Amino acid sequence: MPSSNPSAAALSVSHLSVAFQQQTVLQDLSLSVGSGDIVCLLGPSGCGKTTALKAIAGLQETQTGQIQILGKTVADGRFNLPTQQRHIGFIFQDYALFPHLSVADNIGYGLRAQSKTAQQARIREMLALVELEDYAKRYPHELSGGQQQRIALARALAPNPELLLMDEPFSNIDSQVKRRMMTELRTLIKRSGVTAIFVTHAKDEAFVFADKTAVMMNGQIQQYGTPAEVFSTPASYEVARFMEAGNLCPQADIARLFDSTVSPAAPKQQGYALFQRHRIMVEAADNGIATLESIQFNGRGYLLEVGLEGLPDNNWQIEVDQLPACQSGDKVRLSYQGEPILF
Missing domain, CATH: 2.40.50.140 (Nucleic acid-binding proteins)
Structure with a gap:
């Protein structure tokens, strides 16, 4: 396989197809994501957006097409590089923090191959990034939902991933505080410089959180552009109807x-x-x-x-x-x- 190419797109998906039991879920899906961008896979339930995220993460095998991360091929229909070798971070819908581990130990979970000194330095760096330096010894149940989300982000970023993937990261947050938390999390991700892909069915999340939005329907990307472009100039009746443009x-x-x-x-x-x-x-x-x-x-x-x-x-x-x-x-x-x- 080719080595990582820093000048390449952060993520390149070309003509990707995925099928379950002879039923096509993704069909000829292509997407290119620039370095440092936050991209939303947006669409109704069952459109294939979560399957696309799993394929990028290596959690779903593909039938045809190619996935590259920084120019390195991680799947092409013939092989599927294991998730742990793709250098990605993942934030799950429920954050998936380990309840028996402290905040510091949660953040350091992916750093176990490093020396103790390097681990502690990186944990301190991540706590500073998410502005929770005084919470290292606390446990997840002692944190608010927003603090848990920040720790989940810190844990995902600690190993220096080349790509950050998020599955419905705001679905469990009360609507009254969601917009503020989206703004805060976006600022933290931008400060880290990592490229991020997130999945949602909520248009307001795409508007507030994403640099670009890929509207998905029936296993395909119907339109790709900034949220303002997709809303103001929808490419089809279906996109206009979904976006309520x-x-x-x-x-x-x-x-x-x-x-x-x-x-x-x-x-x-x-x-x-x-x-x-x-x-x-x-x-x-x-x-x-x-x-x-x-x-x-x-x-x-x-x-x-x-x-x-x-x-x-x-x-x-x-x-x-x-x-x-x-x-x-x-x-x-x-x-x-x-x-x-x-x-």
Whole structure:
């Protein structure tokens, strides 16, 4: 096998396929991750994201394709390098700290081949990184959830991994403190310089925590880019729907719902259009074909429930920045600033 190449991508996955009992779980999956990036594998349950993470970790054999870490091939369908030889760190969903070991001993668990002096120096370094220097002698049950997460990170980083893998790292955290903890953990990972891949089904985690997001569906990556790119310019109807990027309607219905200037010259009868919420204008109009059903303040602006005649899904939820000059029960006219995204 080739030796590690520091100038190569931190992780390169090429045409990867995985099947269980003749059922394809991953199909022709390719991904390239730059050094120091935090990348999210995002998608609904059953899309293959956890299988992809396990394949990268060496916990799942692959049928075809290649996985390289810093230019070193660790799987190619013919061989599968053992996990312990891949130089990766792993943070499990439940952190998996050893309850009978102190914080210091948990962090030092992967350093047992080093001298005691080297181990103690590295443990002190990791405790300083996660800002828990005074907790070395405590046990996991004496820590808060956030502190346990930090110790799990310290333990994963202690052996200097080339890649950090995280499986649903925020799923067990109360929503009220999750955003703060995501920000703190992201800062710590960036400070360490390690490249990280994490799996989640929660879009807000991708927005806050990731540099780039790979949206997965049916065992394939549908779109790869920054969270802002994926949300603002989804590549397909399926991505737009999953990301909740705006209001989707059949292209054939655009002309009778909106001003004719936003209607495509040749609408596709089977195609869809995405109208981003912040660009929709809602105005009271006696001849409007829509009815404003409700208005709700959401902290950023206003959510409008609009009933539209003749559509399979009668109600749209439209987000606007300012309260429109109309009220529930009014007939309204919809217009759009710019052009919708067509699929």
